[in-house]
Amino acid sequence: MTVFSQRRKKLLSLAKGKQVAAYTAPNLFYLTDFFGGGAAVVRPDKTVVVTSPLEADRAGEVAKEAEVVVVRKWKDVGKEIEKQLGGGRAVVDREGLKSKKLEPNPGLFLEARRFKDKLELERIRKACAKTDKTYEALERALKPGRTEWELAAEVMKAALEEGLTPSNSDSSLGPIIIASGPHGAYGHSELSGRRVKSGDFVVADLFFRYEGYNSDETRTFAVGTVTSEMKKRYAAVKDAQQAAIDAVTDGVSCGSVHDAALGVLRKHGVDRYLNHSVGHGVGIDIHELPGIFHGSAVKLGRNDVITDEPGVYFVGKYGIRIEDTLRVDRKPEIYTRFTKDLVTCG
Secondary structure (H helix, E strand, O other): OOHHHHHHHHHHHHOOOOEEEEOOHHHHHHHHOOOOOOEEEEOOOOEEEEEOHHHHHHHHHHOOOEEEEEOOOHHHHHHHHHHHHOOOOEEEOOOOOOOOOEEEOHHHHHHHOOOOOHHHHHHHHHHHHHHHHHHHHHHHHOOOOOEHHHHHHHHHHHHHHOOOEEOOOOOOOOOOEEEEHHHHHOOOOOOOOOEOOOOOEEEEEEOEEEOOEEOOEEEEEEEOOOOHHHHHHHHHHHHHHHHHHHHOOOOOEHHHHHHHHHHHHHHOOOHHHOOOOOEEEOOOOOOEEEEEOOOOOOEOOOOOEEEEOOEEEEOOOEEEEOEEEEEOOOOOEEOOOOOOOOOEEO
16 A cells, blocks of 8 residues: 555545545645645545646646646636535535535644654655754854854755755744844744854754655854853753653653653753743644643654754843754654754854
8 A cells, every 4th residue: 555545544534434625735745745736635546636727737747646637717626626525525624615515624634644654754854864964054154243144045055955945934934043142032033134243142943845844953053152151051951852852752741741851941940941842743844743742641652753842042142942853653763963062153
């Protein structure tokens, strides 16, 4: 059975006898390897992709185990989907569709996509390895006097040369985060013209796609000479991040992983400066199931792909975050390998 037939089978099983249709590009991609405009109906033996003449040729070339149906205008896509569905109700991945036959349930698709198959794992692994190389480019470029925009341009060039494409974030306008000095205290800082100074921490959160699947990796660099307090706080975050990694195993609750990191930060007296959850799932989207947050009873399972990213943020001064992407198993497999020792540049 191919990975695409397995994905169809999983979705149809989760739908419990109802038909399934996808209207969003990430779910269309999950079903067919075609990322583009259109919608799809899931059959046991294939996926029927409905699209316009604009996308038809590319869909026909790229889509796996799919029949491509072309309508003349975009507005006709929905009508054709209903025709393909025939009678009965169908689960769909988008709210607001004006049809009594379509039952919105985006969570069904997110649940189907949660545990990664062999192809997905390989793509995420490669995305992370290539993102590691963009950190090498950033380390070479990171010097006092350079702006965040200039540094981001160096990273983007290196990423494109590695065959990576921008992921973008649902929390920031920038394609990546390069947050220097006080900007590092904003978890989702925007790129700016601020020039890096000696004594800065620079938080670099890089996230790219490879063949449709995301990496997510954060490192914090020192520029020139930083204070002993900054170094101690960096060590606290590094220890907390490792504590969360040590807590990750098949069957453990997501909440306990978050709390493992938080407990270390508490011992160092900086726990109140963590203002977000310690991690999240990664896949076609940069943020997927499961969420790694305090109180979550959701159990991690084999082939969950998650981040581990504790941080501390001192408004007006600097921030520190260290993040890896890893695969859950009896022992976690860490995909992001750029050093987590404090690297000093410039």
